[in-house]
Amino acid sequence: xxxxxTNVEFVQNLVKxxxxxxxxxxxxxxxxxxxxxQDQVHYILNILKNAGWIQMSYLSAIDWPxxxxxxxxxxxxxxxxxxxxQIRTKIDRENPVMNSILPxxxxxxxxxxxxxxxxxxxxxxxxxxxxxxxLENWDDIPPMRxxxxxxxxxxxxxxxxxxxxxxxxxxxxxSKLAKMEARKQRAESxxxxxx
Amino acid sequence: xxxxxxxxxxxxxKAETDRKWWEIGDFFRRNSLWLLMYCTGCCAxxxxxxxxxxxxxxxxxxxxxATPRQADILLVSGYLSLKTxxxxxxxxxxxxxxxxxxxxxxxxxxxxxxxxSHAVINQLDQYVPVDVYVAGCMPNTEAVMxxxxxxxxxxxxxxxxxxxxxxxxxxxxxxxxxxxxxEVDVHDEFHD
Numbered sequence: 179x180x181x182x183x184t185n186v187e188f189v190q191n192l193v194k195x196x197x198x199x200x201x202x203x204x205x206x207x208x209x210x211x212x213x214x215x216q217d218q219v220h221y222i223l224n225i226l227k228n229a230g231w232i233q234m235s236y237l238s239a240i241d242w243p244x245x246x247x248x249x250x251x252x253x254x255x256x257x258x259x260x261x262x263x264q265i266r267t268k269i270d271r272e273n274p275v276m277n278s279i280l281p282x283x284x285x286x287x288x289x290x291x292x293x294x295x296x297x298x299x300x301x302x303x304x305x306x307x308x309x310x311x312x313l314e315n316w317d318d319i320p321p322m323r324x325x326x327x328x329x330x331x332x333x334x335x336x337x338x339x340x341x342x343x344x345x346x347x348x349x350x351x352x353s354k355l356a357k358m359e360a361r362k363q364r365a366e367s368x369x370x371x372x373x
Numbered sequence: 374x375x376x377x378x379x380x381x382x383x384x385x386x387k388a389e390t391d392r393k394w395w396e397i398g399d400f401f402r403r404n405s406l407w408l409l410m411y412c413t414g415c416c417a418x419x420x421x422x423x424x425x426x427x428x429x430x431x432x433x434x435x436x437x438x439a440t441p442r443q444a445d446i447l448l449v450s451g452y453l454s455l456k457t458x459x460x461x462x463x464x465x466x467x468x469x470x471x472x473x474x475x476x477x478x479x480x481x482x483x484x485x486x487x488x489x490s491h492a493v494i495n496q497l498d499q500y501v502p503v504d505v506y507v508a509g510c511m512p513n514t515e516a517v518m519x520x521x522x523x524x525x526x527x528x529x530x531x532x533x534x535x536x537x538x539x540x541x542x543x544x545x546x547x548x549x550x551x552x553x554x555x556e557v558d559v560h561d562e563f564h565d
Contacts, residue, residue, distance in 0.1 A: 309562070313492070314456055315555040321491045329489035336495045336553055339483040 185259040186210050192229055197222045211264035216276070219267050223252060223282050231256040231263055234283035237290065239297040241324045246271045248299060278303030296322035402445065402471070403528040405434040409444035409468070411461060414451015416477035416511045423514050435521060441467040452480035454492045458500060459559055462550060465501050472536045473504045475520055478511050485510055499549045502535030
């Protein structure tokens with residue numbers, strides 16, 4: 179790498195020379211994302227890790243019900259060249275399966291469990307991905323899917339406090355506005371000097 | 374020991390004696406309330422000023438306690454997710470009696486801003502009895518202190534009966550807990 183190259187350019191070169199990038203977006207000088215094919219994710223993450231992107235910052239999913247796809251987002255970070263690289267890929271929504279990246283980034287273990295819990299994405303290769311992590315005894319479709327209705331779930335599952343429609347007027351006296359008017363008139367009447 | 378003076382023998386019933394001892398106990402109890410703070414919600418931010426020199430909780434005889442076995446008040450500060458509620462019920466049942474519950478904020482009352490969340494319960498008093506609610510999102514520190522004074526007043530008037538209610542209506546509380554939680558027992562990789 180020559181010194182004239184910025185960090186983002188370095189990443190672009192690295193990624194584009196190795197895999198087929200479907201779409202890219204540069205947010206700013208610290209953030210960039212690439213959309214790649216599903217079967218190239220492991221390859222590009224391996225290359226990025228060897229190039230210094232050693233930290234698995236986050237792994238999550240985005241639900242696109244219109245396209246019938248889940249978009250997985252892998253965010254990795256390099257402490258030498260400060261750029262967050264997002265590797266995105268779209269996978270099938272009906273049968274969401276993605277091979278685990280546990281051999282590349284061991285820290286992704288819990289992110290994969292979380293993703294499985296909230297979106298229902300399966301991660302074969304991760305021995306624990308089906309264990310419950312945050313939700314306990316969940317009995318519905320994964321809650322971060324767009325077709326899940328949290329309000330209906332809340333109404334069905336948790337008792338609601340009921341409020342009566344009627345209400346009580348506590349002070350039977352004058353309204354606030356009338357009181358203000360009366361105060362004004364009183365103040366006016368007390369005012370000395372020229373009217 | 375017989376006194377040399379004549380003292381009329383008093384026939385106090387057992388109930389009467391118990392009542393007197395409870396009054397004595399309540400006097401000391403309400404002047405040295407120990408809090409078990411279950412600081413899971415955002416209302417917990419009101420506790421540092423309440424505890425430190427600004428409002429100085431210690432002048433009311435209140436202090437923090439690390440273990441549920443020795444605490445009098447279970448302080449629920451804010452929203453409760455299902456996972457938290459399970460641990461809260463555990464903690465509540467560990468506490469020795471008499472035990473009181475103070476709930477801060479609007480979330481334990483009716484769900485607050487989380488009323489439509491899949492993860493947060495809407496009404497705490499369906500699961501454990503609550504003695505004092507401090508409304509607000511979040512309540513002022515003055516309101517929190519006032520809530521504690523209210524609780525002391527309730528103990529004095531013998532109206533802080535949440536723990537007795539829990540005994541009497543245990544089946545009802547249990548049924549609600551199971552309806553919302555499925556299973557109250559904690560099963561996770563740290564307990565199994």
